[in-house]
Amino acid sequence: MSRVKSFPEGFLWGTAMSGFQVEMGRGPVDPNSDWFKWVHDEENIRLGVVSGDLPENGPGFWELYEEDLLRARKELNNNAIRLSIEWSRIFPNPTFDVPVRVVYDRRGNIERVDIPKSSMDELERKADSSAVNRYREILKKARELGLEILLTVYHWPLPLWIHDPIECKHDLMHAEKKGWLNDATIIEFAKFSAYIAETFGDLVDLYATINEPIVVAFNGYLNPESGFPPGLRDLSLALKVLKNLAIAHGVAYEQIKLWDRISVSKYGPATVGIVHCPQAIVPYDAKSPKDVRAADLWRYSWNEWVLNAVIQGDYDMNLDMIIDPEEKLPNLVKGCDYLGINYYMRQRIRCVEKRGSHPIYGIEIAPCEGDCTDFGWEIYPSGMREILNWAYRKYRRKIIVTENGIADASGEKRPRYLQSHLEELYKAINEDGIPVKGYFHWSLIDNYEWAKGFKMRFGLYRVDYQTKERSPTKAVELYGRICERNAL
Ligand code: BGC
Numbered sequence: 293m294s295r296v297k298s299f300p301e302g303f304l305w306g307t308a309m310s311g312f313q314v315e316m317g318r319g320p321v322d323p324n325s326d327w328f329k330w331v332h333d334e335e336n337i338r339l340g341v342v343s344g345d346l347p348e349n350g351p352g353f354w355e356l357y358e359e360d361l362l363r364a365r366k367e368l369n370n371n372a373i374r375l376s377i378e379w380s381r382i383f384p385n386p387t388f389d390v391p392v393r394v395v396y397d398r399r400g401n402i403e404r405v406d407i408p409k410s411s412m413d414e415l416e417r418k419a420d421s422s423a424v425n426r427y428r429e430i431l432k433k434a435r436e437l438g439l440e441i442l443l444t445v446y447h448w449p450l451p452l453w454i455h456d457p458i459e460c461k462h463d464l465m466h467a468e469k470k471g472w473l474n475d476a477t478i479i480e481f482a483k484f485s486a487y488i489a490e491t492f493g494d495l496v497d498l499y500a501t502i503n504e505p506i507v508v509a510f511n512g513y514l515n516p517e518s519g520f521p522p523g524l525r526d527l528s529l530a531l532k533v534l535k536n537l538a539i540a541h542g543v544a545y546e547q548i549k550l551w552d553r554i555s556v557s558k559y560g561p562a563t564v565g566i567v568h569c570p571q572a573i574v575p576y577d578a579k580s581p582k583d584v585r586a587a588d589l590w591r592y593s594w595n596e597w598v599l600n601a602v603i604q605g606d607y608d609m610n611l612d613m614i615i616d617p618e619e620k621l622p623n624l625v626k627g628c629d630y631l632g633i634n635y636y637m638r639q640r641i642r643c644v645e646k647r648g649s650h651p652i653y654g655i656e657i658a659p660c661e662g663d664c665t666d667f668g669w670e671i672y673p674s675g676m677r678e679i680l681n682w683a684y685r686k687y688r689r690k691i692i693v694t695e696n697g698i699a700d701a702s703g704e705k706r707p708r709y710l711q712s713h714l715e716e717l718y719k720a721i722n723e724d725g726i727p728v729k730g731y732f733h734w735s736l737i738d739n740y741e742w743a744k745g746f747k748m749r750f751g752l753y754r755v756d757y758q759t760k761e762r763s764p765t766k767a768v769e770l771y772g773r774i775c776e777r778n779a780l
Pocket of ligand 1: 310634695741742750
């Protein structure tokens with residue numbers, strides 16, 4: 293019999309979800325976000341930019357949260373859950389006029405936002421109380437059940453009053469609501485983060501400021517094929533967005549630390565990190581110097597850039613892999629208590645003919661040839677160990693695996709995916725000494741997979757989108773056993 297492989301005491305076992313992807317389907321529809329507008333846009337649907345599936349036909353977590361949380365607790369034996377709050381539900385209308393003091397550095401970057409108590413009161417008046425109440429009920433229920441909450445403040449949709457993706461796609465020059473391209477979005481994000489921390493601080497101790505800034509920036513501004521808003525292809529825009537997201541993390545970090553003063557667990561009052569999605573990246577042909585260079589550049593851009601900014605203050609704005617003196621901005625480093633790592637796959641990188649002046653335009657991710665998910669992502673378990681080692685050795689932060697999972701409509705591949713990735717996680721902790729504090733599987737239930745809609749099924753529970761019924765896939769029993777024993 294093989295030896296029991298135990299995880300550290302107090303290890304967090306959970307599942308991860310995001311608001312936009314699960315909430316709608318029952319109860320009020322939230323039409324006030326850029327993503328909502330984007331996936332409803334007729335041209336986007338006609339051109340196949342998005343699937344045509346609509347989030348209002350989703351799993352309905354807004355109404356069915358209690359049964360889902362019970363599944364997580366009682367069937368999966370989870371002790372934690374990762375959820376997010378939709379900015380556009382809390383603030384369907386602008387918060388621009390709520391006064392704050394903004395401190396700029398000598399280069400004009402936003403360095404700090406000071407929010408007086410009177411402005412917090414004003415935010416309270418502006419917040420949609422029914423949305424706030426429902427989020428409180430969801431979070432309260434999670435706590436009551438003994439689920440530690442990891443709350444993501446921003447998991448992608450922006451309120452429409454901040455970002456109109458259709459306007460930006462068609463005429464960025466004249467667009468008014470430019471989302472993360474606008475520095476003002478950082479200021480509004482500071483207000484939103486402060487409000488979240490003050491409002492939910494008695495229920496939450498573990499926060500993630502931003503989910504996967506690189507996906508927001510690169511999918512939205514470099515890779516229109518991804519179907520992400522606003523569907524542009526311009527490296528300088530992508531880097532501007534990435535820079536603003538890195539600054540936004542810091543600003544939000546400070547606000548959360550300031551406004552959540554209540555401890556409800558050992559993570560209290562507030563442990564604040566960022567969620568990033570480094571992948572295992574290799575050249576397609578290791579003997580081709582061009583592929584090797586392309587893989588190096590992609591690894592640097594995708595895996596490192598944003599953490600170099602958040603943790604080291606290195607903002608490589610021309611992406612030449614060299615930090616010039618004016619790209620060093622240590623004044624923007626505010627803190628990051630842990631790194632949230634979403635690990636999914638290996639990417640094999642090929643150098644192809646360029647479509648633009650920077651070498652990044654010559655990078656192509658080769659299609660998966662081996663063991664692939666429904667999404668066409670390569671299943672590569674040892675990448676888990678590799679990435680955890682890299683992340684810890686380079687950035688020296690404790691780590692939480694905030695996502696890992698598989699699009700697998702059949703449900704047949706998921707148990708093997710789960711087991712093999714957890715084996716690698718175990719090795720990272722026990723053989724390599726990497727301080728990983730928890731694992732959140734993506735996802736509890738099938739959900740709205742952004743531009744791809746409902747076809748990609750990541751749920752441990754399958755959702756029937758007609759009846760909203762959930763049924764366990766084969767991996768439920770396995771994951772439930774692992775979490776109960778805290779061991780493989
Ligand atoms: C995101 C999720 C997404 C998942 C699967 C992650 O990049 O955080 O929102 O559903 O991957 O694609």
